[in-house]
Every structure is written in C-alpha cells, then in structure tokens.
Amino acid sequence: MVRRRDGDEIALLDSSIRTVGGAVVSTLLYVLSGLVYVAVTSPAATGTYFFIAIATALVLRPVRGISQTLQKIGSERGEDVGTYLGVALGFTAGYLLFGGTVVAVGADQIIRRTVFTAELLVPSSLYAVALALSMVVTSLVGAIGYPSVQTWLSGTQSAARLAIVVLFATAVDTAAELLLIGVGVRLALFLPVGLYLGVVPHRPDRHAIGRAWAFARWSVPDQILDRFSYNMPVFVLGVVATPAAVGVYEAADRFADFGATISWRLASPLLTKVSGDVAAGHDYGAYLDGAVTGGTGVTFLVCGYLLAAHDAVARVAFADAQAAFSTTVLIVGVVNVLRGFWTLTSHAIEGLGKPSVSVRTKLYGLAVSVPIPVVFGAEFGAVAGAVGYGVMNLVVFAYVCYYARGVLGQVPVALPMAARLTLGAVVAYGLTTATIAGLRASEVSELVVAVVAATVSVVGFVAVVLVVSTPARIVAWRVFELCTGRVRTGG
Numbered sequence: 001m002v003r004r005r006d007g008d009e010i011a012l013l014d015s016s017i018r019t020v021g022g023a024v025v026s027t028l029l030y031v032l033s034g035l036v037y038v039a040v041t042s043p044a045a046t047g048t049y050f051f052i053a054i055a056t057a058l059v060l061r062p063v064r065g066i067s068q069t070l071q072k073i074g075s076e077r078g079e080d081v082g083t084y085l086g087v088a089l090g091f092t093a094g095y096l097l098f099g100g101t102v103v104a105v106g107a108d109q110i111i112r113r114t115v116f117t118a119e120l121l122v123p124s125s126l127y128a129v130a131l132a133l134s135m136v137v138t139s140l141v142g143a144i145g146y147p148s149v150q151t152w153l154s155g156t157q158s159a160a161r162l163a164i165v166v167l168f169a170t171a172v173d174t175a176a177e178l179l180l181i182g183v184g185v186r187l188a189l190f191l192p193v194g195l196y197l198g199v200v201p202h203r204p205d206r207h208a209i210g211r212a213w214a215f216a217r218w219s220v221p222d223q224i225l226d227r228f229s230y231n232m233p234v235f236v237l238g239v240v241a242t243p244a245a246v247g248v249y250e251a252a253d254r255f256a257d258f259g260a261t262i263s264w265r266l267a268s269p270l271l272t273k274v275s276g277d278v279a280a281g282h283d284y285g286a287y288l289d290g291a292v293t294g295g296t297g298v299t300f301l302v303c304g305y306l307l308a309a310h311d312a313v314a315r316v317a318f319a320d321a322q323a324a325f326s327t328t329v330l331i332v333g334v335v336n337v338l339r340g341f342w343t344l345t346s347h348a349i350e351g352l353g354k355p356s357v358s359v360r361t362k363l364y365g366l367a368v369s370v371p372i373p374v375v376f377g378a379e380f381g382a383v384a385g386a387v388g389y390g391v392m393n394l395v396v397f398a399y400v401c402y403y404a405r406g407v408l409g410q411v412p413v414a415l416p417m418a419a420r421l422t423l424g425a426v427v428a429y430g431l432t433t434a435t436i437a438g439l440r441a442s443e444v445s446e447l448v449v450a451v452v453a454a455t456v457s458v459v460g461f462v463a464v465v466l467v468v469s470t471p472a473r474i475v476a477w478r479v480f481e482l483c484t485g486r487v488r489t490g491g
Helices: 012-040 043-059 061-074 081-105 107-113 118-143 147-167 175-197 206-240 243-256 258-280 285-295 297-317 319-351 356-369 371-380 382-407 415-441 446-468 470-484
Strands: none
Touching: 012 043, 012 147, 012 243, 012 258, 012 285, 012 470, 043 061, 043 118, 043 175, 043 206, 043 243, 061 081, 061 118, 061 206, 061 258, 061 319, 081 107, 081 118, 081 206, 107 118, 118 147, 118 175, 118 258, 147 175, 147 258, 206 243, 206 356, 206 371, 206 382, 243 297, 243 319, 243 382, 258 285, 258 297, 258 319, 285 297, 285 319, 285 415, 285 470, 297 319, 297 415, 297 446, 319 356, 319 382, 356 371, 356 382, 371 382, 415 446, 446 470
C-alpha cells in the first residue's frame, strides 16, 4: 500500500527529475511505436489504428476531466482521496455504460459513416474500457503525491506493447490486432497497480460533489479541447484526406513532439505542487518561472536537432513520402517550443483552480486553425495538418500569455534561462549540421547519420547549458544524488 501524502509535501525538483526520467523512456517508446507500427503493418493500417485510438481518447476526455479533478483536489491538504476516487469511478462507470449503449444502438451508422468496420467495434470498445481505467489509476497515483510515477507507468505499458508487436510481428497485420494488444497490456498493468495502491473509494458527500463539480465543469470541456487541439490535424485529415496522410502526420508528430511531451509530463507535478501550495497558503511564485522555462528545455534541443536533421529523419522513417514527412516534422518540432511553454503555464493556472482559462485559449486556437487542414488537407495532406497545428499553437501561446498576466500577475518565463536554452539549441544545430555533412561524406547509412547526429546534438546541448547555467548545474548534481542514492526523499 502506498502511503498517503499531501500535495504540499512534494519536492518539485525531485518529482520533476523523476518525471523527466520516465518521460524520456515513455516518449522514446512513443516515438518508436509510430515507426514500428508502420514497418510491421502498413501506413494505412497504422493510420486507421491511430485514428481510432485518438478518436477513442477524445471520446473519453470527460473521464480524463474527472480524473484530473481527482488529482487536483486529492492533492490538497485535508481532502479525502477515497471520496474523489469514488466520484471518478462512479462517473467513469456511468459514462462507459452510456457510451456502450450508444455504440450498440448506432453500430450500423457508425460502420457506414466512419472508418470503423464491424471487426473494429469490439476491439475499439475494449480499448475504451482499458484506456478509461488507466486514466483513473494514473490520476490516483498523482493525487496521493507521486505524479512522477505516472510517466513510468506510461513507459512500462509502452515498452510492453512495443515488445509484443515486435516479437509477434508476423502475426500482427491489422489495426484490430494493435488495439487488442493495447487492451491486454493496459489491463494487465493498471488494474493490479490500482488495487496495490490500497485507496478505497468512498461514497461522495455534498461537499465532495460540490467541489468536484466546481472544478470538473471546466476541467471536462478543457480535457476535450486539449485532446482535440493536440490531435486536430489527425481528426481533420482522417475526414478530408487518406489514412496514409494520417499515418505520415502522426508518425512525424510523435517524433517532433518529444520535447513537448516531456513538458506535458512535467505539467502534472507542477499542477500538483501549485495546487498543494495554494491550499496550504504557501508561495508558488518562487519556483514558477524557473519550472515553466526549464520544463520547456528539451523542446529547444529537439528544435535545434530537427532544423538540421529533418531530411535525414525523413529518409529513415518515410522513404516513400520524404518531402511530406520532412516538412511536417520540421514545422511541428519548431512550434512545439511554444507548446511546451503554454502547456506548463496552463497547468499552473489550473493548479490555482482556474481551468476555464485553458478552455478559452484552446477555443480561440481551434477557431483560427481548423479551417486550414479542412481546406488544404485533401491536396497537401500531412503538411496542411502541420501548418494548422502551428497556427493553433501560436494563437494559444498568445492568449495564455495574456491570461497569465491577469491570473499569475506575470508571464512565467525566466529570460536568462530562456537565453541559455536558445544558445544550446544554436550549438545543437551547428553540431548536427557538421556531423551530418561529415557522415554523408563517409557514405554511411542514413540511420547511422540520424542516430549519431542525435547523440552529438544531445551532448552538445547539455554541455553548453551546463557550462553557462548555474541552475542547470544544480539540477545535474541533484540528478547525480538521486541516481547514486545519496539522499532519500519522496517522489
């Protein structure tokens, strides 16, 4: 049984370091999965799987909104986690029952009007149940004070799923089989973890229902918009373009989104920390600027690498669609510097109990960006999706900065740290460019070019940031302490 701890007891630096470790593992596997699925099955089958998995995640965003409520309020001093777990489980069960009824009644229309076939309905339904379970368990882990463990759970299930696909590659051919593998892995992992945590769900009282409703009435639509905004190009391309275009975009997005995904993972401990500190009357301003700016650090590294190596990555990943993949991965990689920032800032504002801000900013971004892939998706495919994604992030970034001034009193950015990260990105770009030129002169394979260039880019970026940044050296020393077991602190 995991010991219950209040959110204000979480050490943000330690939690963030552990979160980054899990995020790096889970994100690497997330990136690889997109490429492996294409290699094992086909771009069309992978595109269909991505579309169904992402559409299912969108449909389940109300469950994510309720589980986010569990994590936010459960992290506050004096609140009973079991009560809010009861709220989350009750809502999830009712929502799945309602959704299952809709699918059963409208099965013919769903098959006729969407990419779903009769063979995909059952695997998709099971996938929805398993995904909903993982959402609740993951939020429960964060609510009791261990948000960093969330990323390691994600990495574990990604590793298991990828291993099964690779080991049984000759037997995995369709989207349905990819879905069923995901179902089995999630149930085998998250159900035992949920039971192990030992938190007993309680019947919610009026206080709990009132608090949950006050947060969830904004959190639920925010989670819907969050998922739709992130995967907007996939949804639109799935309607106006082809499964192959979806496959190209999603594989490129998974690769380019490495840094922004880590920022998104770091947003969970930041939300929990801010929520706990506000509830306990502690000051959050002392660490917010550094946490938000530092949390975007990997997006700078990815940007520097992709500016130099996007064509090399395209030659390895999509030999049949190099131009589309190269352009897509470059646009997404560059704009994700902004996405990392606004993701962390929005979660900090949400930790203050104001998820309504995230709802507004995403609505503005979607209103401007959706028409781009709608109009140009059929002709330009994944590239149109990437342009729409870039415009959306520019708009959301601008509005998050605007609202941050009103809610937080300032835009939470540490300018000296941002300048050092930019310097690191410039050095990474230069080293990557030189490395690629040298390796291609030696006529080695493009895979070797991409991997070696990535290694050089990471080493150069980290070295520069460590040399010019005192906070970075402090973090590096803390990483050393945690890895060598010199200190014993909670995660």
